[in-house]
Amino acid sequence: MDMKLEVVVLPVSDVDRAKQFYTERLGFRLDADFPVQDGYRVVQVTPPGSGCSVILGDGVSQARPGTLHGLHLIVTDIEQARKELAGNGVEVSEPFQDVTGIFHHPGDADRVPGLHPERASYGSFASFEDPDGNQWFLQEVTERAPGR
Template sequence: MALTNLNLVSVPVSDQDRAKHFYAEVLGFTVLMDNPMGENMRWVMLQPPGASTKITLVTWFPTMPAGSLKGSVLSCDDLESTLRELAHRGVTFHEQEIRQAPWGRWKSFDDPDGNGWIVQQDAAF
């Protein structure tokens, strides 16, 4: 089998402009595209810094209501520094304390639509 990469994740949102602002300005993702796509639709694609995986902010899947994405993990090298920076930019985390498990240390947050994300520093394997 020749599967080599998770290329794109669809993030269901209610307002692409609000979501684009959050992912670009608050989380620091790079906007790769914001183009019309059919009638009354846009293809808004962003990428986390240094990542190969991209996200697209979708509004058109009836089986993916805004806020239904949960448990996606954003990795970082320095969890404490990243959490401080994101909190400074307005991210509110669910946990008061950093959580720990065999696979890493993390805190979680929601985007403006309620999509659940995890910021994690991976454990050394």
């Protein structure tokens, strides 16, 4: 049986501010905005090229705004992605790799400044936060690992 991740629920404090950030600054597609009733509003946005959408809104999550860390946007050129996001007013970290060379530690721990020396697929990252402090990572993937 296939199981596909298609929606991630993102806790935000101000739905309109978050909607603007994700659609105007990140370029996510606005799929839906349902103001169902007072205290319950569902907004769905989708990153360009992604099969997984993000739902944010009022009354859609019990998590505190700003507590979701570790979401990844996969890009084929991390430098170009950083340039585009920065051009849209997003504060993006400089590229980094992890000291282990495998993935990355949470937060800023064990970051090595700069792109992966061989620009190895899966090896270079950058990070940014939305207005609530939810943390996202850009990860450069140019060649998929076998079976992916």
